[in-house]
Amino acid sequence: MIEQSTDMRVVRSRTLMENALFSILEQEGIKGLKVKNLCEKAGINRGTFYLHYxxxxxxxxxxxxxxxxxxxxxxxxxxxxxxxxDPQGAFPPITKAFEYMQQHASFFKALFHPDAPAEIQERLRYLTGTRLYDNLIQHQPEMDHESRLFTEYAIAYLGNAQFGLIHHWFMSDRAMPPEDIARMLTVYIRNTPCLDNTVPHKITP
Incomplete structure (x- = not known):
């Protein structure tokens, strides 16, 4: 019973903080997102915040x-x-991701804002870019040192390019529909020269 009560308090605290986060982003934008402001909005103390995050x-x-x-x-x-x-079509998982970001556009646009702290920008760069290409190395465990180094640079290039495209999409108020921007990204990835030595059986559109 005590454990269940503790779990409910954890859920309640996290819900309060998440709701406060959404409210601040909607009303004040990324500039207003500070631990102090969030705690005041959620009605909790800083100790409670750092207990969870x-x-x-x-x-x-x-x-x-x-x-x-x-x-x-x-x-x-x-x-x-x-x-x-389909050599000119959008890769379905990429389309699905852009449709999801479109569905929650106000939240993601706030995060991609130029005023976002560097730490947030770097984490977004990893989550929406670099992370998506990490398995280029995982799928080729036997590669030599030179090939591995080349692939790491390819991952950095692809990840930064993808983050930049998503960032620009939000900063231009998503002028292109999700399907179109997903198609553009798919074509860009497929025609990236650095993949020639990284992914076998590349198809030339």
């Missing part, structure tokens, strides 16, 4: 919106994308 981005990363994005925006299976039968 390391920092603001840890809270952001645990929100239902970010967790939902991670579920639909899983690491890309590059060979499946390269071999996708």
């Amino acid at each position: 390391k920092d603001i981005f840890h809270l952001i990363e645990e929100t239902s919106f970010i967790q939902g994005l991670l579920e639909v925006f899983e690491p890309i299976h590059m060979k499946e994308l390269i071999d996708y039968p």
Whole structure:
């Protein structure tokens, strides 16, 4: 009974903090997102906040919106994308991810705002970019040192490019529909020269 009561308090505290986060982003934007402001909005003390989260981005990363994005925006299976039968079409997992971000646009636009702290920008860069290409190395465990180094640079290039495209999409008020921006990203990835030595059986559209 005591354990159940403790669990309910944890859920309640986290719900208060998540709701306060959404409220601040909606009303004040990313500039107003400070631990002090969030605690005041949620009606909790700083000790309670740090009992649950390391920092603001840890809270952001645990929100239902970010967790939902991670579920639909899983690491890309590059060979499946390269071999996708429609050479000019959007790879379905990428379309699904952009549709999800469109559905929760006010939240993600606030995070991608130029005024967002560097720590948030770096974590977003990893979650929406670099992380998606990590399996290029995992799928080729026998590669030599030179090939591994080349692949690491390819991952950095692809991750930063993808983050930049998503960032621009939000900053331009999502002028292109999710299907169109997903198609653009798919074509860009498929025609990236650095993949020639990283992914076998590249199809030339």
